[in-house]
Amino acid sequence: MAILNSIRKRGIFLILIIALALFAFILSDIITKGSTGPKGQNNIATVNGTDISRQTFMEEVEATQRNMGANSNTSQAMNMVWDRELRRVIMDEQIEKSGLTVEKAQIDNALKTSLANNPTFLNDAGQVDNGKIQEYIASIKASSPEMYKQWLTFEKNTATGVLQTTYYNMIKGGLRSTIAEGEQEYHFQNDNLNFQYVFIPYTKISDEEIKISDDEIKKYVSAHPNDFKVEAQADIQYVFYSEAPSENDIEDAKIATAALLKNKVEFNQDTKANDTIAGFSTTNDIEEFVNLNSDVPYYERWMFKKDLPTIIADTLINLNKGAVYGPYKVDNTYNISKVLDTKKMPDSAESKHILIRYVGTMRAPETITKTKEEASKLADSILNVVKRDKSKFADLAKEFSDDSSSDNGGELGNSTPGRMVPPFDKFIFNNTTGTIGLVETDFGFHIVEVGKQSEPKQSIKLATVVKNIEPSEKTVNEVFSNASKFEVAVSKGDFTELSKAQNLEVKPVNKLGAMDSNIPGIGSNRPIVSWAFNEDTNVGDTKRFSVPNGYVIAQVTRKNDKGLMSVADASATVTPILRNEKKAKLIRESISGTTIQEIATNQSVSVQTATGVSMASPTIGANTEPKVVGIAFGTKPGEATQLIDGKNGVYKVKVTAFNPAPKLESYVNYANQMSSKAAPGAPSAVYNALKEKSEIEDYRANFY
Numbered sequence: 001m002a003i004l005n006s007i008r009k010r011g012i013f014l015i016l017i018i019a020l021a022l023f024a025f026i027l028s029d030i031i032t033k034g035s036t037g038p039k040g041q042n043n044i045a046t047v048n049g050t051d052i053s054r055q056t057f058m059e060e061v062e063a064t065q066r067n068m069g070a071n072s073n074t075s076q077a078m079n080m081v082w083d084r085e086l087r088r089v090i091m092d093e094q095i096e097k098s099g100l101t102v103e104k105a106q107i108d109n110a111l112k113t114s115l116a117n118n119p120t121f122l123n124d125a126g127q128v129d130n131g132k133i134q135e136y137i138a139s140i141k142a143s144s145p146e147m148y149k150q151w152l153t154f155e156k157n158t159a160t161g162v163l164q165t166t167y168y169n170m171i172k173g174g175l176r177s178t179i180a181e182g183e184q185e186y187h188f189q190n191d192n193l194n195f196q197y198v199f200i201p202y203t204k205i206s207d208e209e210i211k212i213s214d215d216e217i218k219k220y221v222s223a224h225p226n227d228f229k230v231e232a233q234a235d236i237q238y239v240f241y242s243e244a245p246s247e248n249d250i251e252d253a254k255i256a257t258a259a260l261l262k263n264k265v266e267f268n269q270d271t272k273a274n275d276t277i278a279g280f281s282t283t284n285d286i287e288e289f290v291n292l293n294s295d296v297p298y299y300e301r302w303m304f305k306k307d308l309p310t311i312i313a314d315t316l317i318n319l320n321k322g323a324v325y326g327p328y329k330v331d332n333t334y335n336i337s338k339v340l341d342t343k344k345m346p347d348s349a350e351s352k353h354i355l356i357r358y359v360g361t362m363r364a365p366e367t368i369t370k371t372k373e374e375a376s377k378l379a380d381s382i383l384n385v386v387k388r389d390k391s392k393f394a395d396l397a398k399e400f401s402d403d404s405s406s407d408n409g410g411e412l413g414n415s416t417p418g419r420m421v422p423p424f425d426k427f428i429f430n431n432t433t434g435t436i437g438l439v440e441t442d443f444g445f446h447i448v449e450v451g452k453q454s455e456p457k458q459s460i461k462l463a464t465v466v467k468n469i470e471p472s473e474k475t476v477n478e479v480f481s482n483a484s485k486f487e488v489a490v491s492k493g494d495f496t497e498l499s500k501a502q503n504l505e506v507k508p509v510n511k512l513g514a515m516d517s518n519i520p521g522i523g524s525n526r527p528i529v530s531w532a533f534n535e536d537t538n539v540g541d542t543k544r545f546s547v548p549n550g551y552v553i554a555q556v557t558r559k560n561d562k563g564l565m566s567v568a569d570a571s572a573t574v575t576p577i578l579r580n581e582k583k584a585k586l587i588r589e590s591i592s593g594t595t596i597q598e599i600a601t602n603q604s605v606s607v608q609t610a611t612g613v614s615m616a617s618p619t620i621g622a623n624t625e626p627k628v629v630g631i632a633f634g635t636k637p638g639e640a641t642q643l644i645d646g647k648n649g650v651y652k653v654k655v656t657a658f659n660p661a662p663k664l665e666s667y668v669n670y671a672n673q674m675s676s677k678a679a680p681g682a683p684s685a686v687y688n689a690l691k692e693k694s695e696i697e698d699y700r701a702n703f704y
Helices: 002-009 011-042 054-068 074-098 104-114 130-143 145-174 179-190 214-223 247-259 286-293 310-317 372-388 390-400 404-408 422-430 473-490 495-501 526-533 567-590 596-603 626-633 668-693
Strands: 043-047 050-053 192-201 233-242 264-268 273-277 324-330 333-345 349-356 411-415 436-441 444-453 457-468 507-513 542-547 550-560 608-613 649-659 696-698
Touching: 043 054, 043 074, 050 054, 050 074, 054 074, 054 145, 074 145, 074 668, 104 145, 130 145, 145 668, 179 668, 192 596, 192 626, 214 567, 233 473, 233 495, 233 526, 247 324, 247 333, 247 457, 286 457, 310 324, 310 457, 349 372, 349 390, 349 404, 349 422, 372 390, 372 436, 372 444, 390 404, 404 411, 422 436, 422 444, 473 495, 473 542, 473 550, 507 526, 526 542, 526 550, 567 649, 596 649, 626 649
Parallel strands: none
Antiparallel strands: 043 050, 043 696, 192 608, 192 649, 233 507, 233 550, 264 273, 324 333, 333 457, 349 411, 349 444, 436 444, 542 550
């Protein structure tokens, strides 16, 4: 009571302290994150001074992810929208500068092209109907604001697409090669040289003799910045604590699954007496039992040996009707199976059909107007015709079948048991080749002919209770405890050594980008990537993350800001270049003599000959040497070049003959070839060049 009275007396004082603490927290957040400013809070990016709204962007990401389906993830949708929005902003700027506009007729034509395969907008002639488009717009505007908003976005994107296509077509139109360029290309491909040469390969000096310092690599990178630009990158390493079931969990699951085989007695609160609940071995309603007790619902199908789990296929396929088998382990499940029936049957069968739909059948298009009675009469009539004369089947299918198989005379190809809807499946596998009959399914009436069947094989119909082996609460708690202890330990000790001590596999992940989401071995996980790139996360920092089926303890091992590639990353590219430069210098210094023969003698190599070497194919011996060939083409016959540092060694060339290609009456074909090659790649080349020059402030990492 004394403590409570003391708190009451100092209530105002405590409120002030709490208020100041909250203010300090907010102020700290503003100071640490204020560098992004209002734009970084309200916009997803700023491209050449144009803001991309965060709210609009996020709405588009959500809509895109919905359209992509259940298997998509936010990162995939976000990247798609980002690429689209980035292109839109960059290209809008260029289109505005060029003065291009789009007319309504152009948009309408583009819309019709986009909707050409959508039956909602087609008339009886199969053409896009403006009236149907307007009806659809009016309908969704009144009934679904969300769909209407999506339509407006679709129209906007269509208009943007028309403008961009027009812009690119203008560029393509300007990419016309001249006759002079065509002539130059002709000679580039067909003029050739004969020459003698001496070649001292770089391999003459071992790599170990040449030392390349980090400073030399850094200097080279600085001198060639365009070749070594990189976005911000980070390296991490991690260990995984799996919530996999323990041996005890596996044994408990086996015992629990086995218990389902036997009857059990339960006390009935209503009758105040014990009830006997039938087990899997004795139940009279096998389907209900499976659906009540299995993690996989009951599904009736005939199975062949190839369809059964490999480890027990031989056992199951040879069981008799009524036999019960199990528990048996398959992957991470325990199973018990009961044989409902056995027989020999084909494991594949060909078939063809004529489908007669009626109003209300599954997936029936709006063009179907027949009633069930009308469809039944038509189906019976066609059945009688084909039973009398099978040769008419294909023609009747083309005329009457209400599905795409009509184009193939009703042929459905090869099928396996369980692939078709049950009534159809039962007909083609329970009847012999050549049988014709009528089958009714949810799709309508089928006039079916059974085609070629495979040789009958032993098959089995099983009812199986599948129980997933789950980690117990004790196991889950132990995994969490161990992961937490490791997290604390690595925050003070060596990550690699501690991992070794616990027999944990350390998995490195290199060159993560700030907007990457996939981590090998983990899958999509933006929280780990975001943490690695957080400005408060330093190299050596560790953190525990919850992931599906366990925990990851990650450590940042390297961070590079956007800019030039690090010496370590550039080394693989730059070291061979610098090494060859040093080797070339040493080779030059070791050479005495001026003619190719003198040099060959001095270097203990032979003088070699090359014939028919062109600029288009600058190959000398087995080596591609464009620089050497280019210099040779600038040398007159009878003259020799200076020493040339090639890609593979040091060369000296003496030109013996220049063989110009004969003149043509016209070089139009070559000019046209050049134009044809340049045009297809123009749009992407133009966009990539514009993107490279753009000033892009990307704030996506703040929100994703």
